Amino acid sequence: MAAASMCWSTTSLSLNDVVVIRAMSKGIGDRKFRDGAGLSMRKMIAVSIAVGSFILLADRSQAANRDGGTQLAAMCASCHRLDGGDGGIPTILGMGPEMLTRAMLAYRSRERPSHIMRAIALSLSDEEIATVARYLATLNK
Amino acid sequence: MKSRTRREFGRLTGGLALAALGPQLAASETKARVVVVGGGIGGATAAKYLAASARTIEVTLVEPKPNYTTCFFSNLYLAGLCSLESLTHGYETLAQRYGINVIHDSVTAVDPVAKTLELKSGPKLPYDRVVVAPGIAFNYDALAGYDEAATQAIPNAWNAGPQTQLLRRQLESMEDGGVFLLVAPPDPFRCPPAPYERASLVAYYFKQYKPHSRILILDAKDSFNAQDLFLDAWERHYRGMIEWLPAQFTGGVKAIDVKERSVRTASDTFKAAVVNVIPPQMAGQFAQQIGLVDQSGWCPVDPTTFESKLQPGTHVVGDATNAGDMPKSAFVANSQAKACAFAIAATLTGSERVPPHLFNTCYTFLSPDDAVSNAVSFKPAAGTIKIVDNFVSQVQESAETRHRTAREAHSWYAAFTRDTFG
Numbered sequence: 001m002a003a004a005s006m007c008w009s010t011t012s013l014s015l016n017d018v019v020v021i022r023a024m025s026k027g028i029g030d031r032k033f034r035d036g037a038g039l040s041m042r043k044m045i046a047v048s049i050a051v052g053s054f055i056l057l058a059d060r061s062q063a064a065n066r067d068g069g070t071q072l073a074a075m076c077a078s079c080h081r082l083d084g085g086d087g088g089i090p091t092i093l094g095m096g097p098e099m100l101t102r103a104m105l106a107y108r109s110r111e112r113p114s115h116i117m118r119a120i121a122l123s124l125s126d127e128e129i130a131t132v133a134r135y136l137a138t139l140n141k
Numbered sequence: 142m143k144s145r146t147r148r149e150f151g152r153l154t155g156g157l158a159l160a161a162l163g164p165q166l167a168a169s170e171t172k173a174r175v176v177v178v179g180g181g182i183g184g185a186t187a188a189k190y191l192a193a194s195a196r197t198i199e200v201t202l203v204e205p206k207p208n209y210t211t212c213f214f215s216n217l218y219l220a221g222l223c224s225l226e227s228l229t230h231g232y233e234t235l236a237q238r239y240g241i242n243v244i245h246d247s248v249t250a251v252d253p254v255a256k257t258l259e260l261k262s263g264p265k266l267p268y269d270r271v272v273v274a275p276g277i278a279f280n281y282d283a284l285a286g287y288d289e290a291a292t293q294a295i296p297n298a299w300n301a302g303p304q305t306q307l308l309r310r311q312l313e314s315m316e317d318g319g320v321f322l323l324v325a326p327p328d329p330f331r332c333p334p335a336p337y338e339r340a341s342l343v344a345y346y347f348k349q350y351k352p353h354s355r356i357l358i359l360d361a362k363d364s365f366n367a368q369d370l371f372l373d374a375w376e377r378h379y380r381g382m383i384e385w386l387p388a389q390f391t392g393g394v395k396a397i398d399v400k401e402r403s404v405r406t407a408s409d410t411f412k413a414a415v416v417n418v419i420p421p422q423m424a425g426q427f428a429q430q431i432g433l434v435d436q437s438g439w440c441p442v443d444p445t446t447f448e449s450k451l452q453p454g455t456h457v458v459g460d461a462t463n464a465g466d467m468p469k470s471a472f473v474a475n476s477q478a479k480a481c482a483f484a485i486a487a488t489l490t491g492s493e494r495v496p497p498h499l500f501n502t503c504y505t506f507l508s509p510d511d512a513v514s515n516a517v518s519f520k521p522a523a524g525t526i527k528i529v530d531n532f533v534s535q536v537q538e539s540a541e542t543r544h545r546t547a548r549e550a551h552s553w554y555a556a557f558t559r560d561t562f563g
Contacts, residue, residue, distance in 0.1 A: 078560055122530050
């Protein structure tokens, strides 16, 4: 890993980091911010200080939901790249919670064929599907 | 050039944010310490998800080797369809991006009372929790004439690396018309379809370069994983090339003669140009050494936290576990490691914990363009882990479906190794 900017592309972040960056991006209303490319580390830190307490409060109020979403999404990450990379196995980022929920229910009912996704969809409750769909949507808005 | 790491950023932002609540929380000495022993799929996944799920946990990964070569997909290498380098993954990303302290060393002793691990090079590592992922060891006692030294002439090729390379060289230098003899192990063993995938892909290689050669499988079992799918594919792709002899026909393999390159069963002796013995297996040596193994030869674990039933505070993930219905596969190791990491994080940091979802997914190549898959969900029940749903490819699937599954398998490999090694 050579450059600081590399660390800040969404392709190199853990699930939690992506959530934090999202929160920061919301906080300052700058869509480009989440890419991190072109922003210096110093600026990133400055902004993170500015929004630090915001993140903390948001984190605490949504902690249970976020922990659940992180843990459920970790299951998706065994096959689906959650960094936007694609090829062969379809990406699940950018689908939006409604579309993702519909897809999961269609796999569960066998309306959409895939025995791998059927096993996953059957193992999740409706509430868990909603939680993971909401969580995944936050990764790619 | 020193690069900024996630961990450093975590200190900067997390530290500052925490400072608002109380500076003492940010001090590094209050961090909980988790040491992961073993850098295969289970160990690497556990380390990554522990580091990613809680900034207040300091994660150390101890692994003697500088990198890891995946067993899954190594049958493609044996057939000459990919390089071993393309299956080899380093620990740099785990160290740099996730701030994991990667130590290339071996653990020689554990003191579960003082909660310290002793490294071969001398230092002691204190821990609050330890995750052990030692993989498998081979039970050579079960096969007369075969031991560690014998693997230099007759490879087991069941840990990807030099053994796989040796078997590849032997297959390459074998003359057309030779016999490749594969000794398949008794249950349970690492990756149930893999011996038969190996036979399939070696047959694919023979068909192209040594079409008069044959493959003989001497099995310790009377049936095997996805047998109908394999037998169908062998008939379609490799008719007359692969012969499978179950234990009930041969009485089982009794002894190996390394000099003669022959295998003796209860009824016969089989001589071959190339022999691959996949020995009976048990939990990795380290698990045995520190007392995590019961009379089954494997490590009994709690089905939700993967904490050892024999040693509180120590968790075991991956092939070494006796995890009920869960087979020994890379996917299972990854799935268990995540459940284990979230359970440890919940204990050490108070994070919320959802019930674990445990899965196995398995892609198997019958030929490079003909692959099948299997998906199983599991659930902790009555102190063990039970299968909930089990879906598998069907014999009558179209060639197009099989081709799509093969392409999907390669994409899965890329996503899965990235999920594990960062």
